[in-house]
Amino acid sequence: MKSVTIKAPAKVNTMLRVVARREDGFHDLRMVMVPLSLADEIELSPIERGIELSIDGQMDAGMAGEKNLCWRAAALMREEAGLAGGVRIELTKRTPVAAGLGGGSSDAAAVLRGLSEMWDLRWPATKLAGIGKRLGADVPFFCHGGPAFVEGIGDVVTPYDTFPNLSFLLINPGFAVSTPWVYKRWDEEMAKSPSEMLTMEGADARVRPLFKAFRDVISSLRNDLEAVTCRAHPEIAEIKRFLVEQGAAGALMSGSGPTVFGVFERGSVRDAAASRATKEGWRVFAAEGLTA
Numbered sequence: 143m144k145s146v147t148i149k150a151p152a153k154v155n156t157m158l159r160v161v162a163r164r165e166d167g168f169h170d171l172r173m174v175m176v177p178l179s180l181a182d183e184i185e186l187s188p189i190e191r192g193i194e195l196s197i198d199g200q201m202d203a204g205m206a207g208e209k210n211l212c213w214r215a216a217a218l219m220r221e222e223a224g225l226a227g228g229v230r231i232e233l234t235k236r237t238p239v240a241a242g243l244g245g246g247s248s249d250a251a252a253v254l255r256g257l258s259e260m261w262d263l264r265w266p267a268t269k270l271a272g273i274g275k276r277l278g279a280d281v282p283f284f285c286h287g288g289p290a291f292v293e294g295i296g297d298v299v300t301p302y303d304t305f306p307n308l309s310f311l312l313i314n315p316g317f318a319v320s321t322p323w324v325y326k327r328w329d330e331e332m333a334k335s336p337s338e339m340l341t342m343e344g345a346d347a348r349v350r351p352l353f354k355a356f357r358d359v360i361s362s363l364r365n366d367l368e369a370v371t372c373r374a375h376p377e378i379a380e381i382k383r384f385l386v387e388q389g390a391a392g393a394l395m396s397g398s399g400p401t402v403f404g405v406f407e408r409g410s411v412r413d414a415a416a417s418r419a420t421k422e423g424w425r426v427f428a429a430e431g432l433t434a
Contacts, residue, residue, distance in 0.1 A: 143227075145187040146260040150252035151177040151432060152243040153283070154310065154396040154403050156359055157351070160366040163329055164295075168279075173292040174351065174362065175244075175283050178310065178429040182235050182249055184212065186256045189228040193217060199235030211250035215277055219257045222273055229257065238425060240318035242397030244280045251284030271299060288434050291350045306356045308431035309406040311385060311415055315377045316423035317400060324398035327370045356407055360392040363405070371399040378402055381424075388415035 157174040164170055182199075193216045195207065207213065212231050220229075231253065237245035254270045257263070267286045274281030279296030289305040292298065353359050372378045378395055381402040385393040389411040390404030406412035412428060419426045 143188040143260060145185060146256045147183065147185045148252045148256040148259075150182040150184055150237075150245070150248040150284070152180045152182075152237040152245060152248065152312075152429070153177050153280070154243070154312070154394075154401075155365060156394065156405075157362050158365045158367060158397065160328065163332075168295045169325060169328075170294060171292070171296065173296070174289065174353075175280075175292050176289045176305070176308065177248075177284070177287065177432040178243075178312075179432060180237060180243075180312065180427050180429040182233060182237050182245060182252070184234070184249060184252045184256060185232040186253065186260050187230040187232075188260065189230050191226070192228040193220075194228070194230040195233065196231070197233045197235060199233075200239050211246045211277055211281075212253045215250040215253040215274075215281075216257060218273055218276060219254055223257075223261060223263055225261060227261075229260070238314045238401065240320065241314050241401045242319065242321075242395065242399045243312075243401055244284065244397065247274075247278045247280035248284045250274065250277045251281050254281075254285060271297075288432065289353075300350060302353065305353055305431070305433050306359060307433060308356070308359065309409040309412045310429045310431065311388075311390065311404045311406065311412045311419070312396075312401055312427040312429060313381045313385070313403075313419055314401045314425040314427075315375070315381065316425060317375070319371055319375070319398055319400045321398040324367055324371055327374070328367060331370060356391070360405060363392045363394045365395050365397075367398050368395040371395060375400055384419065385415065388418060390415070 159172040161170040195213050258265045271282035271285040274285050275297045290299050290301045382393040385404030393404045416428050
Protein backbone atom coordinates (compact mmCIF):
# COMPACT_ATOMS: atom_id res chain seq x y z
CA MET A 143 0.00 0.00 0.00
CA LYS A 144 1.59 3.26 -1.18
CA SER A 145 1.40 6.81 0.14
CA VAL A 146 -0.90 9.23 -1.69
CA THR A 147 -0.43 12.99 -2.15
CA ILE A 148 -3.53 14.99 -3.04
CA LYS A 149 -4.44 18.65 -3.51
CA ALA A 150 -7.23 20.31 -1.54
CA PRO A 151 -8.32 23.34 -3.60
CA ALA A 152 -9.80 26.50 -2.14
CA LYS A 153 -13.10 27.74 -3.61
CA VAL A 154 -14.97 30.94 -4.27
CA ASN A 155 -18.71 31.46 -4.53
CA THR A 156 -19.49 33.46 -7.66
CA MET A 157 -23.10 33.32 -6.50
CA LEU A 158 -24.53 32.78 -3.02
CA ARG A 159 -28.26 33.28 -2.49
CA VAL A 160 -29.93 32.62 0.85
CA VAL A 161 -33.32 31.14 0.03
CA ALA A 162 -34.68 30.69 3.55
CA ARG A 163 -33.89 29.68 7.09
CA ARG A 164 -34.87 26.08 7.81
CA GLU A 165 -36.61 24.76 10.89
CA ASP A 166 -33.44 22.89 11.88
CA GLY A 167 -31.54 26.19 12.03
CA PHE A 168 -29.62 25.71 8.81
CA HIS A 169 -30.26 27.71 5.62
CA ASP A 170 -31.33 26.65 2.16
CA LEU A 171 -28.91 28.12 -0.35
CA ARG A 172 -28.36 28.41 -4.09
CA MET A 173 -24.70 28.76 -4.94
CA VAL A 174 -22.25 28.60 -7.79
CA MET A 175 -18.92 27.33 -6.48
CA VAL A 176 -15.61 27.28 -8.33
CA PRO A 177 -12.48 25.43 -7.11
CA LEU A 178 -9.15 27.22 -7.41
CA SER A 179 -5.52 26.48 -8.15
CA LEU A 180 -4.79 27.84 -4.65
CA ALA A 181 -4.70 24.63 -2.64
CA ASP A 182 -3.55 22.89 0.51
CA GLU A 183 -1.55 19.70 0.06
CA ILE A 184 -2.16 16.45 1.94
CA GLU A 185 0.08 13.39 2.08
CA LEU A 186 -1.54 10.17 3.32
CA SER A 187 0.63 7.25 4.43
CA PRO A 188 -0.48 3.84 5.73
CA ILE A 189 0.45 2.96 9.29
CA GLU A 190 -0.35 -0.11 11.37
CA ARG A 191 -3.11 1.46 13.47
CA GLY A 192 -4.64 4.75 14.57
CA ILE A 193 -4.72 8.19 12.97
CA GLU A 194 -1.78 10.59 13.15
CA LEU A 195 -2.05 14.22 12.03
CA SER A 196 0.59 16.90 11.53
CA ILE A 197 -0.05 20.41 10.21
CA ASP A 198 2.48 22.73 8.58
CA GLY A 199 1.16 26.29 8.26
CA GLN A 200 -1.60 28.46 9.69
CA MET A 201 -4.01 26.78 12.09
CA ASP A 202 -6.37 27.64 14.93
CA ALA A 203 -7.56 25.83 18.05
CA GLY A 204 -10.39 24.15 16.16
CA MET A 205 -7.88 22.37 13.93
CA ALA A 206 -6.09 20.45 16.68
CA GLY A 207 -6.12 16.67 16.96
CA GLU A 208 -9.45 14.88 16.79
CA LYS A 209 -11.29 18.18 16.21
CA ASN A 210 -9.66 18.51 12.82
CA LEU A 211 -11.84 17.74 9.83
CA CYS A 212 -9.02 15.69 8.27
CA TRP A 213 -8.85 13.48 11.36
CA ARG A 214 -12.63 13.13 11.45
CA ALA A 215 -12.76 12.33 7.73
CA ALA A 216 -10.18 9.58 8.14
CA ALA A 217 -12.02 8.08 11.13
CA LEU A 218 -15.32 8.11 9.27
CA MET A 219 -13.79 6.65 6.11
CA ARG A 220 -12.16 3.83 8.04
CA GLU A 221 -15.47 3.08 9.75
CA GLU A 222 -17.41 3.08 6.47
CA ALA A 223 -14.84 0.81 4.81
CA GLY A 224 -14.66 -1.55 7.78
CA LEU A 225 -10.87 -1.36 7.87
CA ALA A 226 -8.58 -1.69 10.88
CA GLY A 227 -5.44 -0.13 9.42
CA GLY A 228 -4.33 3.39 10.25
CA VAL A 229 -3.18 6.47 8.37
CA ARG A 230 -0.72 9.29 8.86
CA ILE A 231 -1.99 12.64 7.55
CA GLU A 232 0.50 15.39 6.76
CA LEU A 233 -1.33 18.63 5.95
CA THR A 234 0.41 21.63 4.40
CA LYS A 235 -1.86 24.68 4.80
CA ARG A 236 -1.78 27.38 2.12
CA THR A 237 -5.43 28.49 2.18
CA PRO A 238 -6.25 31.08 4.89
CA VAL A 239 -8.29 29.81 7.82
CA ALA A 240 -11.87 31.08 8.46
CA ALA A 241 -11.65 33.05 5.23
CA GLY A 242 -14.73 32.03 3.22
CA LEU A 243 -12.62 29.79 0.96
CA GLY A 244 -13.68 26.37 2.24
CA GLY A 245 -10.21 25.28 3.32
CA GLY A 246 -11.20 22.88 6.10
CA SER A 247 -14.01 21.32 4.07
CA SER A 248 -11.69 20.85 1.10
CA ASP A 249 -9.08 19.20 3.32
CA ALA A 250 -11.72 16.76 4.58
CA ALA A 251 -12.86 15.92 1.05
CA ALA A 252 -9.25 15.44 -0.04
CA VAL A 253 -8.75 12.90 2.76
CA LEU A 254 -11.87 11.03 1.63
CA ARG A 255 -10.72 10.99 -1.98
CA GLY A 256 -7.14 10.13 -1.07
CA LEU A 257 -8.07 7.25 1.23
CA SER A 258 -10.41 5.84 -1.41
CA GLU A 259 -7.36 5.69 -3.66
CA MET A 260 -4.85 4.52 -1.05
CA TRP A 261 -7.11 1.75 0.22
CA ASP A 262 -8.10 0.83 -3.35
CA LEU A 263 -11.80 1.34 -2.62
CA ARG A 264 -12.52 3.24 -5.84
CA TRP A 265 -15.67 4.78 -4.42
CA PRO A 266 -17.47 7.21 -6.76
CA ALA A 267 -17.75 10.92 -5.96
CA THR A 268 -21.42 10.53 -5.07
CA LYS A 269 -20.63 7.98 -2.34
CA LEU A 270 -17.80 10.13 -0.96
CA ALA A 271 -20.09 13.17 -1.00
CA GLY A 272 -22.66 11.25 1.04
CA ILE A 273 -20.01 10.55 3.65
CA GLY A 274 -18.73 14.13 3.43
CA LYS A 275 -22.18 15.54 4.21
CA ARG A 276 -21.77 14.18 7.74
CA LEU A 277 -18.61 16.29 8.16
CA GLY A 278 -19.76 19.67 6.87
CA ALA A 279 -21.99 21.46 4.38
CA ASP A 280 -19.26 22.31 1.86
CA VAL A 281 -17.56 18.90 1.88
CA PRO A 282 -19.83 17.27 -0.78
CA PHE A 283 -18.89 19.97 -3.33
CA PHE A 284 -15.18 19.23 -2.95
CA CYS A 285 -15.78 15.52 -3.42
CA HIS A 286 -16.89 16.14 -7.00
CA GLY A 287 -14.26 18.50 -8.39
CA GLY A 288 -14.87 21.29 -10.88
CA PRO A 289 -17.40 24.15 -10.82
CA ALA A 290 -20.89 23.22 -9.65
CA PHE A 291 -24.35 24.52 -8.85
CA VAL A 292 -24.96 23.76 -5.18
CA GLU A 293 -28.32 23.72 -3.39
CA GLY A 294 -29.84 22.77 -0.05
CA ILE A 295 -27.41 23.34 2.81
CA GLY A 296 -24.62 22.55 0.36
CA ASP A 297 -25.36 18.88 -0.02
CA VAL A 298 -27.07 18.90 -3.45
CA VAL A 299 -24.29 19.26 -6.01
CA THR A 300 -24.77 19.46 -9.78
CA PRO A 301 -21.39 19.75 -11.58
CA TYR A 302 -21.14 21.91 -14.68
CA ASP A 303 -20.10 20.14 -17.88
CA THR A 304 -18.59 23.36 -19.22
CA PHE A 305 -17.50 26.54 -17.47
CA PRO A 306 -15.46 29.57 -18.59
CA ASN A 307 -11.79 29.87 -17.67
CA LEU A 308 -11.42 32.54 -14.99
CA SER A 309 -8.48 34.38 -13.47
CA PHE A 310 -8.92 35.46 -9.86
CA LEU A 311 -7.15 37.78 -7.49
CA LEU A 312 -8.01 37.04 -3.88
CA ILE A 313 -7.37 39.49 -1.07
CA ASN A 314 -7.78 38.42 2.53
CA PRO A 315 -7.73 41.40 4.93
CA GLY A 316 -5.84 39.46 7.58
CA PHE A 317 -8.59 38.68 10.05
CA ALA A 318 -10.98 35.74 10.43
CA VAL A 319 -14.78 35.71 10.29
CA SER A 320 -16.95 33.05 11.91
CA THR A 321 -19.50 31.53 9.53
CA PRO A 322 -22.04 30.79 12.32
CA TRP A 323 -21.74 34.41 13.46
CA VAL A 324 -22.50 35.72 9.94
CA TYR A 325 -25.60 33.55 9.55
CA LYS A 326 -26.78 34.52 13.04
CA ARG A 327 -26.48 38.20 12.10
CA TRP A 328 -28.28 37.54 8.82
CA ASP A 329 -31.15 35.90 10.72
CA GLU A 330 -31.32 38.84 13.15
CA GLU A 331 -31.38 41.43 10.36
CA MET A 332 -34.02 39.53 8.40
CA ALA A 333 -36.17 39.21 11.55
CA LYS A 334 -36.13 42.99 11.88
CA SER A 335 -37.02 43.53 8.21
CA PRO A 336 -38.81 40.41 6.94
CA SER A 337 -40.11 42.25 3.88
CA GLU A 338 -36.48 42.58 2.72
CA MET A 339 -35.68 38.88 3.11
CA LEU A 340 -33.77 37.77 0.05
CA THR A 341 -35.83 34.77 -1.01
CA MET A 342 -35.96 33.14 -4.42
CA GLU A 343 -39.41 31.68 -4.91
CA GLY A 344 -41.25 30.52 -7.99
CA ALA A 345 -39.60 29.53 -11.25
CA ASP A 346 -36.26 31.18 -10.53
CA ALA A 347 -35.76 28.94 -7.50
CA ARG A 348 -35.62 25.89 -9.77
CA VAL A 349 -33.55 27.21 -12.66
CA ARG A 350 -29.86 26.31 -12.69
CA PRO A 351 -27.87 29.22 -14.16
CA LEU A 352 -25.66 28.32 -17.12
CA PHE A 353 -22.32 29.88 -17.96
CA LYS A 354 -21.17 29.81 -21.56
CA ALA A 355 -18.98 32.91 -21.49
CA PHE A 356 -17.00 35.14 -19.15
CA ARG A 357 -19.73 37.79 -19.15
CA ASP A 358 -22.28 35.26 -17.88
CA VAL A 359 -20.27 34.84 -14.69
CA ILE A 360 -19.84 38.58 -14.20
CA SER A 361 -23.54 39.33 -14.64
CA SER A 362 -24.48 36.75 -11.99
CA LEU A 363 -22.06 37.85 -9.24
CA ARG A 364 -24.02 38.13 -6.01
CA ASN A 365 -23.56 37.20 -2.36
CA ASP A 366 -26.49 37.75 0.02
CA LEU A 367 -24.16 37.50 3.04
CA GLU A 368 -21.82 40.25 1.86
CA ALA A 369 -23.79 43.17 3.29
CA VAL A 370 -23.93 41.53 6.73
CA THR A 371 -20.19 40.93 6.93
CA CYS A 372 -19.37 44.27 5.32
CA ARG A 373 -21.31 46.22 7.95
CA ALA A 374 -19.06 44.72 10.62
CA HIS A 375 -15.90 44.95 8.49
CA PRO A 376 -15.95 47.96 6.10
CA GLU A 377 -12.55 46.96 4.75
CA ILE A 378 -14.35 44.43 2.57
CA ALA A 379 -15.92 47.28 0.58
CA GLU A 380 -12.50 48.92 0.34
CA ILE A 381 -11.01 45.77 -1.17
CA LYS A 382 -13.86 45.50 -3.68
CA ARG A 383 -13.26 49.08 -4.81
CA PHE A 384 -9.54 48.44 -5.15
CA LEU A 385 -10.05 45.36 -7.32
CA VAL A 386 -12.46 47.11 -9.69
CA GLU A 387 -10.15 50.13 -9.93
CA GLN A 388 -7.34 47.75 -10.87
CA GLY A 389 -9.25 46.25 -13.77
CA ALA A 390 -11.41 43.46 -12.33
CA ALA A 391 -14.58 42.96 -14.34
CA GLY A 392 -16.34 42.22 -11.06
CA ALA A 393 -15.52 41.74 -7.37
CA LEU A 394 -17.34 39.88 -4.60
CA MET A 395 -16.87 38.54 -1.11
CA SER A 396 -16.56 34.74 -1.04
CA GLY A 397 -18.79 32.73 1.27
CA SER A 398 -19.22 34.34 4.68
CA GLY A 399 -15.98 36.27 4.16
CA PRO A 400 -13.82 38.07 4.72
CA THR A 401 -11.83 37.16 1.58
CA VAL A 402 -12.78 39.19 -1.50
CA PHE A 403 -12.01 38.11 -5.05
CA GLY A 404 -11.76 39.98 -8.30
CA VAL A 405 -12.53 38.25 -11.61
CA PHE A 406 -10.22 39.22 -14.47
CA GLU A 407 -10.59 38.46 -18.15
CA ARG A 408 -6.81 38.44 -18.63
CA GLY A 409 -4.21 37.01 -16.30
CA SER A 410 -1.75 39.79 -17.15
CA VAL A 411 -4.14 42.45 -15.80
CA ARG A 412 -4.72 40.33 -12.70
CA ASP A 413 -0.99 39.96 -12.09
CA ALA A 414 -0.43 43.71 -12.44
CA ALA A 415 -3.18 44.31 -9.88
CA ALA A 416 -1.57 41.80 -7.52
CA SER A 417 1.69 43.75 -7.61
CA ARG A 418 -0.16 46.86 -6.40
CA ALA A 419 -2.07 45.15 -3.58
CA THR A 420 0.46 46.08 -0.94
CA LYS A 421 -1.60 47.36 1.99
CA GLU A 422 -0.27 46.16 5.33
CA GLY A 423 -2.16 43.12 6.60
CA TRP A 424 -3.54 42.08 3.22
CA ARG A 425 -2.82 38.52 2.09
CA VAL A 426 -2.88 38.34 -1.70
CA PHE A 427 -3.31 35.24 -3.85
CA ALA A 428 -3.45 34.95 -7.63
CA ALA A 429 -5.35 31.85 -8.72
CA GLU A 430 -7.01 30.23 -11.69
CA GLY A 431 -10.41 28.61 -11.65
CA LEU A 432 -10.30 24.83 -12.09
CA THR A 433 -12.76 23.66 -14.72
CA ALA A 434 -12.43 19.90 -14.24
